[in-house]
Amino acid sequence: MTVHELPPAKKVLILTPHPDDESFGCGGTIALYTSKGIEVNLAVISSGESIPKKFTGVNDILKAREDETLEASKVLGINNVYFLGFPDGSLALYKDDIGVRLSKLINDIEADIIFAPSPFDNHDDHIALSEIAIKFIETGCAFKVAFYEVYGTIRFNLLIDVSNVLAIKESAIRKYHYSLFEQPELFVESVRGLNRFRTFHARQAGYYEAFWLVSGRMTKSEIYSWLTYGLDEPAIKFLSKLKAVDKLLVEIDKKNQILQLREAEISEAIKAKTKAFAEVSELKSKIEAMEKSLLWRFGSKYYAMRDRILPEGSFQRNIYNHLLKCLKKGQT
Amino acid sequence: MYKKAAIITAFNPYHFKGGIETYIIQLIALLRDHKIDVDLYTLDLIKNDTNLFNGFAEKIYFLGRKFAESDIGYDIVIANSFYGAGYFPPRARAFNIYHSCHAAFADAIKDVVSENTYFELRYLYGELLESVSGYDRTLLSVSENVADELRRYYGLSDIKVINSCVNTNIFKKFDKQEARKKLFIPEDAYVALYVGRWDKTKGCDIMEEVMTSRLLQDIYWVIVLGTGTDKNLLPKIHNMRIFEEIEHDRVVEFYNAADFVLFPSRYESFGYVIAEALACEVPVITTNVGVAQAIYKDYPLKMLLLPAVSDNSGAIADLCIEKILLTKEDIELRKALGSEGRSVIEKNYSLAKWHVQMAKALGIYI
Numbered sequence: 001m002t003v004h005e006l007p008p009a010k011k012v013l014i015l016t017p018h019p020d021d022e023s024f025g026c027g028g029t030i031a032l033y034t035s036k037g038i039e040v041n042l043a044v045i046s047s048g049e050s051i052p053k054k055f056t057g058v059n060d061i062l063k064a065r066e067d068e069t070l071e072a073s074k075v076l077g078i079n080n081v082y083f084l085g086f087p088d089g090s091l092a093l094y095k096d097d098i099g100v101r102l103s104k105l106i107n108d109i110e111a112d113i114i115f116a117p118s119p120f121d122n123h124d125d126h127i128a129l130s131e132i133a134i135k136f137i138e139t140g141c142a143f144k145v146a147f148y149e150v151y152g153t154i155r156f157n158l159l160i161d162v163s164n165v166l167a168i169k170e171s172a173i174r175k176y177h178y179s180l181f182e183q184p185e186l187f188v189e190s191v192r193g194l195n196r197f198r199t200f201h202a203r204q205a206g207y208y209e210a211f212w213l214v215s216g217r218m219t220k221s222e223i224y225s226w227l228t229y230g231l232d233e234p235a236i237k238f239l240s241k242l243k244a245v246d247k248l249l250v251e252i253d254k255k256n257q258i259l260q261l262r263e264a265e266i267s268e269a270i271k272a273k274t275k276a277f278a279e280v281s282e283l284k285s286k287i288e289a290m291e292k293s294l295l296w297r298f299g300s301k302y303y304a305m306r307d308r309i310l311p312e313g314s315f316q317r318n319i320y321n322h323l324l325k326c327l328k329k330g331q332t
Numbered sequence: 333m334y335k336k337a338a339i340i341t342a343f344n345p346y347h348f349k350g351g352i353e354t355y356i357i358q359l360i361a362l363l364r365d366h367k368i369d370v371d372l373y374t375l376d377l378i379k380n381d382t383n384l385f386n387g388f389a390e391k392i393y394f395l396g397r398k399f400a401e402s403d404i405g406y407d408i409v410i411a412n413s414f415y416g417a418g419y420f421p422p423r424a425r426a427f428n429i430y431h432s433c434h435a436a437f438a439d440a441i442k443d444v445v446s447e448n449t450y451f452e453l454r455y456l457y458g459e460l461l462e463s464v465s466g467y468d469r470t471l472l473s474v475s476e477n478v479a480d481e482l483r484r485y486y487g488l489s490d491i492k493v494i495n496s497c498v499n500t501n502i503f504k505k506f507d508k509q510e511a512r513k514k515l516f517i518p519e520d521a522y523v524a525l526y527v528g529r530w531d532k533t534k535g536c537d538i539m540e541e542v543m544t545s546r547l548l549q550d551i552y553w554v555i556v557l558g559t560g561t562d563k564n565l566l567p568k569i570h571n572m573r574i575f576e577e578i579e580h581d582r583v584v585e586f587y588n589a590a591d592f593v594l595f596p597s598r599y600e601s602f603g604y605v606i607a608e609a610l611a612c613e614v615p616v617i618t619t620n621v622g623v624a625q626a627i628y629k630d631y632p633l634k635m636l637l638l639p640a641v642s643d644n645s646g647a648i649a650d651l652c653i654e655k656i657l658l659t660k661e662d663i664e665l666r667k668a669l670g671s672e673g674r675s676v677i678e679k680n681y682s683l684a685k686w687h688v689q690m691a692k693a694l695g696i697y698i
Binding site: 140217219234235238239241242243245246247249250252253256 | 382383384385386389393396397400417418419420421446447448451452455456460461464
């Protein structure tokens with residue numbers, strides 16, 4: 001598997017079900033984008049208020065997690081953070097509302113690419129958010145969607161080397177002190193392991209974030225089929241063949257149209273050439289007519305006649321030369 | 333015994349009545365005769381989306397996916413050609429009735445369509461949709477030549493041929509003058525009939541050459557245009573009448589008003605026009621396509637056979653004129669051709685015969 005360049009984008013939107021997931025799944029990629037001056041926005045769908053108090057030492061866990069998000073975002077260089085405030089643990093109940101809010105946000109931001117958790121991330125909120133992203137793909141969207149890994153690995157087609165920004169990513173994770181049950185270092189280790197695991201595919205030492213990047217329209221079953229290596233869906237494979245032939249036919253049609261255009265141009269050029277050729281022939285025939293005229297014939301025979309009538313060195317020739325000289329002087 | 337069947341086809345046969353729709357109605361009647369409930373799955377169940385550039389192919393595929401959601405309730409499913417191709421592979425007992433072979437069709441009309449149309453017919457509808465539709469299904473074909481093409485082009489095997497049929501109770505001879513009166517066609521004219529779409533695949537270029545021939549100026553042309561044809565494409569001649577949007581069952585009136593039918597098509601899978609006109613005892617001058625390949629083997633019908641259209645459509649037009657003049661001059665020959673045609677159709681292409689063969693093929697025993 002080749003290690004890839006960052007997908008080109010002018011504006012990026014990261015969807016995170018809870019504070020901290022964005023840093024786990026794509027903290028390195030965010031840091032790479034922002035280091036290039038690319039605008040990165042973060043939509044925090046729920047602020048993660050459901051963590052029981054016994055795990056943290058704070059009274060207002062919602063505020064604490066939002067504060068941590070802002071701090072981690074600062075570390076990663078994120079430009080804007082949007083807290084959508086949907087209830088932690090119940091995102092599946094609000095998929096339509098979240099979809100509407102996100103559609104508006106994506107339009108306002110004019111994001112070229114959005115990042116979302118994968119549909120196989122073993123957490124109800126992650127899956128719900130992933131399904132919203134899948135809906136965007138199903139209905140056809142102008143932006144690309146990249147699914148990231150948090151709880152488990154997925155089939156991927158994009159591998160980003162985050163080795164050079166790993167320290168930034170880890171520093172961002174460490175900002176989530178309360179979110180991570182006051183043990184952020186434990187999670188730093190886990191995520192480091194996840195990113196290190198991808199050397200298996202990169203075949204070179206380093207740390208990598210893996211994504212499944214979708215840049216065209218797909219049906220839900222095509223999406224699941226791709227992620228599961230299409231093991232039991234011949235109809236989906238058939239559809240992909242159909243799409244390939246369909247696309248080829250469109251390409252052939254386009255090329256044929258270009259060909260017709262070129263043929264028309266060539267035909268015009270041949271017409272112009274024929275016309276020019278006719279004009280040249282006409283001019284040539286005029287010259288030929290001139291050559292046949294009395295004056296032309298006299299002119300062309302003048303010197304031969306002169307030498308015969310006025311032989312060189314004769315008296316008459318000397319007078320002729322003298323007169324000619326005088327005439328020329330008179331002219332000047 | 334089956335209790336419930338699904339038929340996957342293009343259009344609702346009760347809303348739109350072309351040749352294939354008539355076939356589907358016959359099929360529904362057969363199943364219901366055997367106390368089998370029938371549900372129809374048609375393209376109008378699928379909304380066009382943008383999964384494919386080709387919206388029709390997309391509907392064809394997704395109709396099958398739609399059916400896959402509810403196939404559990406059916407004992408058998410009968411698909412018409414590639415409609416519902418996305419039902420792949422089938423889980424219910426499935427039959428596929430091939431009404432044509434698009435790859436062969438593409439080759440037959442290659443010279444008169446754009447390269448893109450050719451590729452679309454040959455590869456998208458043919459090699460892909462039509463060929464895949466045959467996978468793991470019992471294959472039925474409407475004629476021997478379609479079965480042969482399916483073998484040659486897609487390598488399909490075990491194809492059972494059940495010739496399409498003509499309802500000889502509807503398509504039969506009745507009084508010519510009555511028919512002409514009803515349609516306001518001159519009663520004393522020598523009437524030529526053309527039934528079908530007006531495009532080059534059907535040989536409209538040949539029709540034009542024939543219709544404008546100086547040798548045939550006294551012939552009255554009746555044109556029954558197929559759906560989706562622009563009548564302005566027809567040659568402007570004075571002795572012609574054009575009829576549009578004629579329901580399939582009403583075409584019998586036109587056959588009966590005609591002295592002969594001209595059918596210079598470049599490709600037919602079965603060619604209902606040939607069989608129906610013959611059932612009405614009207615001579616048909618036809619190219620060697622579809623059912624003509626089987627019935628025009630012997631005289632006297634062989635006299636009306638034109639070769640398959642090659643590049644030289646001018647030669648075919650000359651042959652048409654020759655055969656038209658031949659039948660025009662000889663009323664006894666016309667009668668003999670008509671009665672031979674009827675007899676062949678009654679013997680080999682009757683609805684009753686089709687019923688028995690189809691019931692056997694579907695595993696419905698009487």
